[in-house]
Amino acid sequence: xxxxxxxxxxxxxxxxxxxxxELLQRLEYARATLVPPPANFWIGAARLAYDSGIDAMAGTxxxxxxxxRSAIQFTASAVAEVSAHG
Amino acid sequence: MGDLVxxxxxxxxxxxxxxxxxxxxxxxxxxxxxxxxxxxxxIDRIATRATLREMGAPTSAxxxxxxxxxxxxxxxxxxxxxxxxxxxxxxxxDGYTTVEQFVRVMFGSGMGDLAxxxxxxxxxxxLGLILAGGAxxxxxxxxxxxxxxxxxAVRESVMSSDDALLGYLGVPRxxxxxxGDEGLGLTGASTTAAVLAGLGGAVGLVxxxxxxxxxxxxxxxxxxxxxxxxxxxxxxxxxDGDGAQITIExxxxxxxxxxxxxxxxxxATFDPFVTDEPLDMESNVLNMVDGSSASAxxxxxxxxxxxxxxxxQVQLVGxxxxxxxxxxxxxxxxxxxxxxxxxxxxxxxxxxxxDIPAILVEHDDDLVAALGGRQDxxxxxxxxxxxxxxxxxxxxxxxxxxxxxxxxxxxxMMDASTGExxxxxxxxxxxxxxxxxxxxxxxxxxxxxxxxxxxxxx
Numbered sequence: 331x332x333x334x335x336x337x338x339x340x341x342x343x344x345x346x347x348x349x350x351x352e353l354l355q356r357l358e359y360a361r362a363t364l365v366p367p368p369a370n371f372w373i374g375a376a377r378l379a380y381d382s383g384i385d386a387m388a389g390t391x392x393x394x395x396x397x398x399r400s401a402i403q404f405t406a407s408a409v410a411e412v413s414a415h416g
Numbered sequence: 417m418g419d420l421v422x423x424x425x426x427x428x429x430x431x432x433x434x435x436x437x438x439x440x441x442x443x444x445x446x447x448x449x450x451x452x453x454x455x456x457x458x459i460d461r462i463a464t465r466a467t468l469r470e471m472g473a474p475t476s477a478x479x480x481x482x483x484x485x486x487x488x489x490x491x492x493x494x495x496x497x498x499x500x501x502x503x504x505x506x507x508x509x510d511g512y513t514t515v516e517q518f519v520r521v522m523f524g525s526g527m528g529d530l531a532x533x534x535x536x537x538x539x540x541x542x543l544g545l546i547l548a549g550g551a552x553x554x555x556x557x558x559x560x561x562x563x564x565x566x567x568x569a570v571r572e573s574v575m576s577s578d579d580a581l582l583g584y585l586g587v588p589r590x591x592x593x594x595x596g597d598e599g600l601g602l603t604g605a606s607t608t609a610a611v612l613a614g615l616g617g618a619v620g621l622v623x624x625x626x627x628x629x630x631x632x633x634x635x636x637x638x639x640x641x642x643x644x645x646x647x648x649x650x651x652x653x654x655x656d657g658d659g660a661q662i663t664i665e666x667x668x669x670x671x672x673x674x675x676x677x678x679x680x681x682x683x684a685t686f687d688p689f690v691t692d693e694p695l696d697m698e699s700n701v702l703n704m705v706d707g708s709s710a711s712a713x714x715x716x717x718x719x720x721x722x723x724x725x726x727x728x729q730v731q732l733v734g735x736x737x738x739x740x741x742x743x744x745x746x747x748x749x750x751x752x753x754x755x756x757x758x759x760x761x762x763x764x765x766x767x768x769x770x771d772i773p774a775i776l777v778e779h780d781d782d783l784v785a786a787l788g789g790r791q792d793x794x795x796x797x798x799x800x801x802x803x804x805x806x807x808x809x810x811x812x813x814x815x816x817x818x819x820x821x822x823x824x825x826x827x828x829m830m831d832a833s834t835g836e837x838x839x840x841x842x843x844x845x846x847x848x849x850x851x852x853x854x855x856x857x858x859x860x861x862x863x864x865x866x867x868x869x870x871x872x873x874x
Contacts, residue, residue: 339471342463346480349459353452357491360452364445366438380505387442387497391449394490398456401483408477 340412347405354398361391435505442502446495453491460484625863627694627710629717631660635855638665640848641677644775644841645827647733647757648820651679652858654695659684660858661695661738662715664722667851675729675754675847676722680715682736682760682820692862695737703740704765704788707748711741714861716750722857724751731755731847735820736784739776743768755844756796759823762788770795773843777826779803781817797840801826 365388368381460481468477641647652660663679684695694710702709715732724730730751732742739761746753747767755773760782768774774796778785781802791798803817803826810816830837848854 336471339463339468339473339477343473343477346459346462349455350484353455353459356448357452360445360448364441364448366441383501387445387494387501390490390494390497391445394449394487394494397483397487397490401480401487404476404480404483408474408480411474411476 336412336415340409343405343409343412347402347409350398350402350405354395354402357391357395357398361388361395365391439502439505442498442505446498446502449491449494449498453488453495456484456488456491460488625710625865627714627717627861628864629721629859630862631858631860632721633660633858635666635857638854638856640667640851640854641665642845642848643827644757644777644830645824647677647679647844648735648759648824648827650856651733651735651738651759651820652681653820654681654684654860660860661711662718662859662861663856664718664724664859665854665856666722667848668853668855669850670852673728674723675731675851676719676724677731677733677847678715678719678722678742680711680732680734680738680741682734682738692865694861694863695741699741700737700762700787703737703744704762707744709741709744710861710863711737712744714859715741715745717861718859719745719751721859726750727752729754729847731757731844733757734761735759735823736761736818739763740766740788746772754847757844759820759827760785760818762786763793764788764791766793768793768796773797773840775799775830775837775840775844777801777823777830779817779822779826781809783815784818797837799826799830799837801829 366384368384463471463473463477463481465478465481468481641650650663650665652663654661661681661684665677665679667675667677669675681695683697683700685691685693685697694714696710699709699711703712719728719730728751730753732746732753732755734740734742734757736759739756739758740763742756742758743761743763743766745751746756746769749769753769753772756768757775757777759777760779761776762785763776764785765788774793776791776793776796777799778791779802780800781804803822804810813819816822830841
């Protein structure tokens, strides 16, 4: 039998799952469209600095994407476990 | 002494609008990362860690909380870094735009406007701009002649020389701008050089004469050429009116047609008046117009004499004017040119094939290379180097950075390089691989101005 606390928890986790999924989509879209491509319009040492800076930033955004994906997976697992109580 | 700067591919210059566009993207990324981070924080408040424990949530729910916190922190970093990068790019774009506008106004459009305004100064416009090298040579300060800022100014002046010329001829600035590089591209540095050639012809300074082969050496067997320095080393060095101007190597293979590498010397005489030398000042001017110069014609004849035809694979190497003659022959499509390597050559406005290995070596402080105008061969690999530091230019040479010995030093640096430059040199070397026999022949030409004949092999 599902306890009242389980129902509240389940609702909270399901909301979290849905909103995290929406935010992940936004972040992935931002990663694809807002991180500038490598500078093919530039030469010299400044270009190397620019490209490495952009690479590092893209890597940081990827880190956020991975953390959010992991959060979604754990939330899905939690939803499954709590649902199993019922 | 400066390092090599290698550039090429699509474009080579800093493009302020691209910087600005990247800056806008980064600031939008910063704003979006900030917004998502705030949303994540609000999700975190739906079920806090304490609440989850109270409700007996599974461990996975707590793990999700850790990841949400981690994502929030990382997005905070993205917010700050992207904003800083965006601001820096905007700053850089503004700075480049300001400098670019300054230089263009001072040395580009300003010259054309000056000429359009008429008056005595405007009459110096075409001559001074067409023969920017002459103007520079007249400058009393060799340190200035060798300064990259001055050299770049000359390059810009060459690009705007058509505006100055049209202004001199009374064409309104608005019309010349529409016709020129900034508009339809119907006029340009070649227009100016063509008019100079016509004017020079009228006073006997510039003539377009045929050339003929006067001496051809006995072919000698040589080792296949290797690298940039090896190629420059095989470019002949004729003195004024004497010696071969062109060397052709013939590469023979088992089971496939022969290939040829042509090495073309630089200007052999700077005498502005009538001489028999094909690699003279007239050819320098005509190479800026089209492929009709005596130096380009000599190259065609040498290749033909060596046995090359339209289907033969040909590689072209040249120093100074020799590189411009190479570029004109490559542009013409008369031979199957499979590669080009030029040192200090005014090739900026000669359209090279885009699908061949091409390396154009230009010292930043070399006035001669700058006379070719802006280097528009964007698919070629450009190798730049500043030879002398500020105000350290020797005073005993007219254009020290143009010296062949300085280009030999650059060639050594090129051979020791890695990456795209090295692989392009390797692509040039690939033509020589598998050759079973390599022979080298020297060719000497003269202009046809009187009676002369081929003197035979020497």
